[in-house]
Amino acid sequence: MRDRGLKTLAKWQSKSPWIIISVVFFISLFFIYFAGHLKVTMRWSDLLPSRDQRTIQFNKIIEEFKAATSLVVVLQGDEQRIKKFADEIAPIILNAETENANNKLKLKLFRRIDYKTETDFLKKYGLLLMKEDDLINIKDIFLSPNFKNFLFNLNNSLEKEYVGRQESISTREKEDQAFQMLDAVQYLVETIQFSLDFGEISNKKVNKTIDKFLYGEPYFLSYDKKALILNAVPNFSMTDAELMVKGTDAVQTILDENLKNYPNINAGLTGMIAIGRDEMVYSEKSLNITTIIAVIAIMAMLI
Numbered sequence: 001m002r003d004r005g006l007k008t009l010a011k012w013q014s015k016s017p018w019i020i021i022s023v024v025f026f027i028s029l030f031f032i033y034f035a036g037h038l039k040v041t042m043r044w045s046d047l048l049p050s051r052d053q054r055t056i057q058f059n060k061i062i063e064e065f066k067a068a069t070s071l072v073v074v075l076q077g078d079e080q081r082i083k084k085f086a087d088e089i090a091p092i093i094l095n096a097e098t099e100n101a102n103n104k105l106k107l108k109l110f111r112r113i114d115y116k117t118e119t120d121f122l123k124k125y126g127l128l129l130m131k132e133d134d135l136i137n138i139k140d141i142f143l144s145p146n147f148k149n150f151l152f153n154l155n156n157s158l159e160k161e162y163v164g165r166q167e168s169i170s171t172r173e174k175e176d177q178a179f180q181m182l183d184a185v186q187y188l189v190e191t192i193q194f195s196l197d198f199g200e201i202s203n204k205k206v207n208k209t210i211d212k213f214l215y216g217e218p219y220f221l222s223y224d225k226k227a228l229i230l231n232a233v234p235n236f237s238m239t240d241a242e243l244m245v246k247g248t249d250a251v252q253t254i255l256d257e258n259l260k261n262y263p264n265i266n267a268g269l270t271g272m273i274a275i276g277r278d279e280m281v282y283s284e285k286s287l288n289i290t291t292i293i294a295v296i297a298i299m300a301m302l303i
Helices: 002-015 017-035 053-064 079-094 119-129 132-142 147-162 172-198 203-215 241-261 272-302
Strands: 071-076 097-099 106-108 110-114 227-234 266-270
Touching: 002 017, 071 079, 071 241, 071 272, 079 110, 079 227, 079 241, 097 241, 119 203, 132 147, 147 172, 172 203, 227 241, 241 266, 241 272, 266 272
Parallel strands: none
Antiparallel strands: 071 227, 071 266, 097 106, 110 227
């Protein structure tokens, strides 16, 4: 049966080659049309069963909670320079827009930029957010307005909190809190030394020292103060591949343009948004090349 079918097909091809070629050509065009509507997706959830409830709930979370992923901007350089650069680019990134493909309206790409602590909020509600034990511990620090007594009470408070208590630095979060406290104390000492050396200090410097001591370093800095992080929270989710690419490219363009005024600063992008963009762009590029190679190889083999 199979031999008979193959012989019949061979007979048609030998007697009417142009008809067979025409039929194959139109069939190829038919499938090329549908192939043009294929889309490449780099979402990990697409590897899971689409009807599984866990997959459905995961996709729902990604779609509805857009803040679950962010585009991370990393700055490296001198502390004061990267702080100034962050203050300049943060509002520019926040106002970045793109054209909506559906209605041609401008769409704001990012809802907020997190790169420093909201100290105004902490001034109002900081004490309400602290644990009862911490409130009791810091109470003694402010019993006396005298500076000498303040330093004495501060030392006692730090000893009570950290000396002989391993649980006070048992987690990364607690280590960060301890580091911020010591960093604030160091900044306080440096300010006092500056006042002793020059005999005068501005109100701005005094307020900055007090804020840093009470609320810690406002910027999201590394321990060595040579790197600063900005988290750009998008108005889109990981499922919006087009906006993911446009948003990442827009931020990269902003960085490239503004870095011209800061030659000693390095800046780059990371986070799930940036990774998703790279996977999407480079996979599509390589897919086009491999498709052309495959078509040529198949045609050569058939010929």
